[in-house]
Amino acid sequence: MKPSVGHMIETRGLTKHFKDVRAVDGIDLTVARGELVALLGPNGAGKSTTLRMLTTLIPPTAGTATVAGFDVVRRQREVRQRIGYIGQGNGAGHSQRGRDELISQGRAYGMGVRPARARAAELIESLGLGEVADRKVATLSGGQRRRLDIAMGLIHAPELLFLDEPSTGLDPQNRANLQEHILRLRAEHGTTIVLTTHYLDEADSMAERVIVVDHGRVIADDSPARLKAEHVGDTILLGFDSEQETTAAAATLSGRDSHPYGKELRIRTQGGPRQVPGLLEDLRSAGLPAASVEVIRPTLDDVFLTLTGRSLREGGANADRQPAVELVEV
Amino acid sequence: MTSLVADTRTVFSRELRPLRYDPFTIIISMVQPLVFLALFAPLLPGDKSEALRWFVPGIIVMSCLFASSMTGSNLLFEIQTGSHERMLVTPLRRPALLIGRALKEIVPMVAQAALIVVVCLPFGYRLSVGGALLGLVILAGFSIGLGALSYALALAAKHQEWMFWVVQQTLLFPILLLAGVLLPLDGGPGWLRTLASFNPLRYVVDAERALFTGDIWQSTTVTGLVAAAAVGAFGLFVGVRAMNRST
Numbered sequence: 030m031k032p033s034v035g036h037m038i039e040t041r042g043l044t045k046h047f048k049d050v051r052a053v054d055g056i057d058l059t060v061a062r063g064e065l066v067a068l069l070g071p072n073g074a075g076k077s078t079t080l081r082m083l084t085t086l087i088p089p090t091a092g093t094a095t096v097a098g099f100d101v102v103r104r105q106r107e108v109r110q111r112i113g114y115i116g117q118g119n120g121a122g123h124s125q126r127g128r129d130e131l132i133s134q135g136r137a138y139g140m141g142v143r144p145a146r147a148r149a150a151e152l153i154e155s156l157g158l159g160e161v162a163d164r165k166v167a168t169l170s171g172g173q174r175r176r177l178d179i180a181m182g183l184i185h186a187p188e189l190l191f192l193d194e195p196s197t198g199l200d201p202q203n204r205a206n207l208q209e210h211i212l213r214l215r216a217e218h219g220t221t222i223v224l225t226t227h228y229l230d231e232a233d234s235m236a237e238r239v240i241v242v243d244h245g246r247v248i249a250d251d252s253p254a255r256l257k258a259e260h261v262g263d264t265i266l267l268g269f270d271s272e273q274e275t276t277a278a279a280a281t282l283s284g285r286d287s288h289p290y291g292k293e294l295r296i297r298t299q300g301g302p303r304q305v306p307g308l309l310e311d312l313r314s315a316g317l318p319a320a321s322v323e324v325i326r327p328t329l330d331d332v333f334l335t336l337t338g339r340s341l342r343e344g345g346a347n348a349d350r351q352p353a354v355e356l357v358e359v
Numbered sequence: 360m361t362s363l364v365a366d367t368r369t370v371f372s373r374e375l376r377p378l379r380y381d382p383f384t385i386i387i388s389m390v391q392p393l394v395f396l397a398l399f400a401p402l403l404p405g406d407k408s409e410a411l412r413w414f415v416p417g418i419i420v421m422s423c424l425f426a427s428s429m430t431g432s433n434l435l436f437e438i439q440t441g442s443h444e445r446m447l448v449t450p451l452r453r454p455a456l457l458i459g460r461a462l463k464e465i466v467p468m469v470a471q472a473a474l475i476v477v478v479c480l481p482f483g484y485r486l487s488v489g490g491a492l493l494g495l496v497i498l499a500g501f502s503i504g505l506g507a508l509s510y511a512l513a514l515a516a517k518h519q520e521w522m523f524w525v526v527q528q529t530l531l532f533p534i535l536l537l538a539g540v541l542l543p544l545d546g547g548p549g550w551l552r553t554l555a556s557f558n559p560l561r562y563v564v565d566a567e568r569a570l571f572t573g574d575i576w577q578s579t580t581v582t583g584l585v586a587a588a589a590v591g592a593f594g595l596f597v598g599v600r601a602m603n604r605s606t
Contacts, residue, residue, distance in 0.1 A: 084448050088603070109450040116448075118441015124377040133373040137449040139361045165380075181445065 037062050037221045042092035045078050052078040054245035067236035068225040075245035076225035084114045113187035117194050119174050120181040123167040127177050138185035152180040172203035192224040229329045248336050260335045261327035263301030267294040268321035281315045366452045370459025389471050392422050408483030416567035417540040419472045423502045426464040430506035431513030438517045457598040461506025487573030494570035500587035501563050504594030511601035538564045562586035
């Protein structure tokens with residue numbers, strides 16, 4: 030019955046087919062204890078299906094997965110006992126009261142009545158649910174319900190927490206709030222956290238490791254910084270007073286990957302900010318002082334674009350207002 | 360880790376809790392069969408106390424049949440909102456999810472049965488308490504099975520909820536009529552009696568009638584027990600399978 034030491038999650042060729050659809054197509058994944066990992070990808074990429082297999086909700090078509098030391102098919106109860114799961118929906122029944130749901134959730138994990146009650150009170154306090162915990166769940170706002178979901182997932186202080194699209198449908202303030210809670214949880218308890226998201230900024234700011242999933246496969250797996258450096262790099266944008274100067278500057282910097290566009294010179298490079306002073310110096314001594322300079326650091330979307338030729342862009346100019354993800358062919 | 364009984368209690372008390380805050384729904388469901396009894400019993404021919412002896416167990420069986428076949432309907436909403444999924448990720452034993460929900464539907468029926476009996480006492484109705492208690496155990500076994508089947512139906516129909524109601528309504532009345540709950544089957548044609556002999560509820564009803572009058576040592580008790588146990592086991596098997604296969 031002892032869990033194997035070592036990795037928190039380990040999958041080999043994890044696969045899920047729904048009839049003809051290869052939702053997850055052979056994923057090899059290793060997550061160490063204490064990691065905070067984001068699965069990033071467009072809708073339908075296989076993120077949620079992967080999570081549902083890891084949380085024992087659906088059996089894999091092929092391949093194996095070990096979670097918290099136990100096989101997700103043969104040792105479901107042991108896996109369930111050790112993980113917390115916050116799904117896309119609301120975990121609390123709408124006709125129930127939040128506090129009751131928290132206590133019965135604790136009971137479901139084998140906690141005694143009194144410890145469950147105490148733990149529920151503790152979570153209600155720390156998630157700021159004091160005023161609404163004894164109201165019917167149906168009367169709670171979206172943000173309050175989401176915090177209640179988080180509390181439900183944490184009732185048994187799991188060593189591993191899965192969150193499926195945790196901030197979808199939340200306004201920016203609630204999103205920031207939620208992210209803060211997740212990060213605090215990790216800092217205080219060292220909980221291993223695996224979340225799926227299609228919010229680029231969320232993956233970027235929270236996770237120290239991003240696993241990019243597309244068409245049921247892992248196409249990249251690294252820290253946001255390294256993913257960007259490796260797959261995209263920085264762009265230095267130099268502005269000049271005339272097109273002639275731009276062309277001359279491009280000739281001066283012939284050793285570099287530079288492209289003039291009108292009065293603008295785009296230089297693709299690694300470690301952009303560190304290169305700017307030297308670059309400006311070189312141009313000045315060639316009699317071509319730049320009028321403006323801008324360093325554009327890549328986003329994870331640029332990484333996705335480079336990897337797949339498609340953009341993982343959130344609809345509209347203001348991503349916060351339109352949470353729906355949109356796949357744009359370019 | 361918890362036991363099956365503890366898990367069932369967790370599910371059952373969770374299910375029952377909203378009723379505590381909203382007792383009105385219980386009162387409505389209690390009164391319903393009384394209305395039915397008041398309007399139907401006067402139509403029964405012959406001696407009233409004799410008629411009630413035949414009719415009261417039937418009414419109680421009918422209430423349990425209706426209630427337990429509804430087990431899945433509450434589930435449909437919880438499947439949509441995500442709270443069912445949340446429970447599936449907990450280590451709760453799968454049969455406990457089925458039994459706990461079915462029990463929530465039928466435990467109020469026990470109170471209802473008591474109410475019906477009390478209401479009928481002034482009309483000369485008498486029952487054997489011991490027999491009736493054994494009868495309720497048999498009925499519970501049947502209802503758990505049917506409740507589990509209703510649960511499985513809700514899982515199968517989660518993407519088209521109307522399907523749940525179509526199937527539930529289509530099956531409910533044949534099961535009811537072919538069990539001889541409202542009208543005796545004895546006078547029916549041969550084909551109907553043959554059909555009824557495949558209906559497990561028919562054996563449950565026969566057992567209930569004998570047990571409520573105190574005829575415990577009857578073959579109907581054994582056949583009723585066997586039928587209820589078979590439905591219970593089959594329901595749990597199908598229900599657990601449906602849960603494990605549901606995507």
